[in-house]
Structure formats: structure tokens, C-alpha cells
Amino acid sequence: xxxxxxxxxEVQEALxxxxxxxxxxxxxxxxxxxxxQNVETARVVEQIIRDNGAVPATIAIMDGQIKIGxxxxxxxxxxxxxxxAKVSRRDIGQLIATKKIGATTVASTMICAELAGIKxxxxxxxxxxxxxxETTMDISADLEELAQTSVAVVCAGAKSILDxxxxxxxxxxxxxxxxxxxxxxxxxxxxxxxEFDLTFRADDAETLASVLKAKWDLGxxxxxxxxxxxxxxxxxxxxxxxxxxxxxxxxxxxxxxxGKEVTPFLLGKVKELTEGNSLTANIELVKHNAxxxxxxxxxxxxx
Numbered sequence: 068x069x070x071x072x073x074x075x076x077e078v079q080e081a082l083x084x085x086x087x088x089x090x091x092x093x094x095x096x097x098x099x100x101x102x103x104q105n106v107e108t109a110r111v112v113e114q115i116i117r118d119n120g121a122v123p124a125t126i127a128i129m130d131g132q133i134k135i136g137x138x139x140x141x142x143x144x145x146x147x148x149x150x151x152a153k154v155s156r157r158d159i160g161q162l163i164a165t166k167k168i169g170a171t172t173v174a175s176t177m178i179c180a181e182l183a184g185i186k187x188x189x190x191x192x193x194x195x196x197x198x199x200x201e202t203t204m205d206i207s208a209d210l211e212e213l214a215q216t217s218v219a220v221v222c223a224g225a226k227s228i229l230d231x232x233x234x235x236x237x238x239x240x241x242x243x244x245x246x247x248x249x250x251x252x253x254x255x256x257x258x259x260x261x262e263f264d265l266t267f268r269a270d271d272a273e274t275l276a277s278v279l280k281a282k283w284d285l286g287x288x289x290x291x292x293x294x295x296x297x298x299x300x301x302x303x304x305x306x307x308x309x310x311x312x313x314x315x316x317x318x319x320x321x322x323x324x325x326g327k328e329v330t331p332f333l334l335g336k337v338k339e340l341t342e343g344n345s346l347t348a349n350i351e352l353v354k355h356n357a358x359x360x361x362x363x364x365x366x367x368x369x370x
Contacts, residue, residue, distance in 0.1 A: 071163060075135065086121070086368070088123075089185070090179070091126065092125075092171050094170040096146050106145075109125060113357075116361040151168050156208055174207075177213070189353075189359070191223060192226040192227075193220060193292060195210060195225040195226070200233065216290055222293070223295060228329075228337070243292060244267065269293075277370070
């Protein structure tokens with residue numbers, strides 16, 4: 068493993084000093100936002116984690132290695148390089164073997180975080196069951212990863228381009244806890260809530276940390292979703308964003324866009340149709356998740 072995984076100096080020192088660490092994905096940099104906002108956001112998010120008492124570990128695959136923690140130069144490369152692969156579980160071996168550059172999704176970031184002994188991961192939103200999945204079978208690998216990989220994922224719920232109800236049903240079947248952070252409803256990424264109730268709510272990081280510790284101490288494998296709503300001042304109006312998502316989905320269908328290309332296409336189209344308001348919301352929710360992720364990592368570390 069030492070030949071495959073490499074750590075930044077900051078992350079290595081944190082591991083040796085048993086400090087709290089928060090994993091961060093890199094697909095949000097390479098595929099989730101345009102340059103230069105993607106790199107600027109990545110740096111701001113890392114600093115938010117430091118400011119809240121934890122160490123950031125942005126993860127990517129480069130030069131045949133899993134990189135746990137990236138330099139400024141590596142962040143810049145991910146943000147504007149051509150042909151960066153979007154890496155899920157199925158792609159990790161291939162990217163390492165061919166020494167190509169790859170940005171990790173929620174699923175692959177969870178895998179790499181667990182390999183590195185990191186228990187908390189902050190992102191934007193998780194993947195899930197796509198609308199129309201009853202005929203397309205388009206279900207994100209994120210859900211299966213949450214069922215088997217013991218990392219807590221702090222997110223603004225499932226991306227609103229998904230079927231949130233079916234996503235919650237899938238997670239329930241797989242035994243994945245979905246914990247509302249200060250909310251009784253499942254957040255829908257750009258909006259603070261949806262029509263779907265959650266079965267458990269936590270109002271502070273200490274409660275979250277205690278739930279996770281109890282779960283994992285019992286040997287119950289798998290992750291947990293910490294559903295952290297977008298801050299109210301940055302949320303978009305539900306009927307407005309849902310109408311735009313419907314238009315974007317129809318365009319994707321008309322252009323035969325499928326598989327892992329769907330999400331970046333839809334997010335880009337939603338940004339275009341909202342005249343950039345969705346990008347602003349996306350950046351703000353990621354920053355908020357980073358703050359809560361750092362607080363959770365600190366609380367878990369204290370246990």
C-alpha cells in the first residue's frame with residue numbers, strides 16, 4: 068500500500084499527531100465547477116476546515132498514486148487540465164495502472180479516505196437514484212459505497228436532479244443512516260428541504276459523533292449521510308429550480324446523454340439556465356458542509 072498511497076506533508080503530520088482530518092473529493096474541482104471558481108473554492112474550503120480545527124485532505128489519483136492531500140500546483144492542475152478522468156470504484160485500478168490523472172467522486176473518495184484512516188468526508192451532494200431509474204437502472208455507485216465503506220459523508224442531501232424518494236428508499240434498504248443536521252426533512256441540494264421526512268435529527272456535532280462511534284464500535288460496517296441543508300440566505304426557490312431541472316433533463320434525453328456524463332451535463336445546464344445562481348448556491352453549500360465536517364471530525368476525534 069505504501070507504493071500506491073502518498074500523503075501531503077500536512078496530512079502526514081496530522082495522521083502522526085492523531086489530529087482530526089476531513090476528506091474532500093476532487094470531481095467537484097474537475098467536473099463540478101468552471102475554472103477558476105473551482106480552484107478558488109477548493110482553496111477556500113480547505114481553509115475553512117483549518118479554521119475550524121481540522122486538517123483538509125483533498126483526494127485525487129495522479130502519477131499512479133492515490134494522493135491524500137494536494138499541493139497548490141496539483142489543485143491548479145486538476146482545475147484546468149484537459150481529459151481528467153472521473154473516477155469511481157470501478158476506475159481506481161485502471162487509473163493507478165495507467166498513471167493517468169483522475170478526480171475522485173463521492174464513492175472513490177470514501178474508499179480512499181477509509182484506506183487512509185479518515186472517518187469524515189465533506190462534499191456538495193451525494194449521487195443517488197436518477198429519475199426514471201425504474202427503466203434506465205441509473206443508480207449512483209455512491210449509494211452502494213455508503214452501504215459498505217465506513218466513512219461519514221457531510222452533504223447538502225442528494226442532488227436535486229435525482230429522485231430523492233427512491234434514493235432514501237435505497238439507503239434504507241442498505242441500512243445507511245441518514246441524519247438530518249438541524250432539520251427533520253431531507254435537503255435537496257439547492258433547497259433546504261424536500262417533501263421527504265427523515266427518521267433522525269441531530270442538532271450538534273457531538274451528537275453526530277456519538278452516533279457514528281456507537282455504530283462503528285458495534286461493528287456495523289458502512290457509512291452515514293449527514294444531511295446538512297444549504298444556508299437559508301443562499302437557498303434557491305423550490306418551484307424555480309425544479310422547473311429548470313426538468314428542462315435540463317429533457318435536453319439530456321434529447322441529446323442521448325447517459326451514465327456518468329449525466330450529472331456534469333445537468334449541473335452545467337442548470338447553471339446556464341439560472342444565470343449562474345446555482346453555481347453561487349453550490350459554492351456556498353460546499354463551504355457550509357466543510358465547516359460542519361470539520362466540527363464533526365473534531366468531535367469524533369475527541370471521543
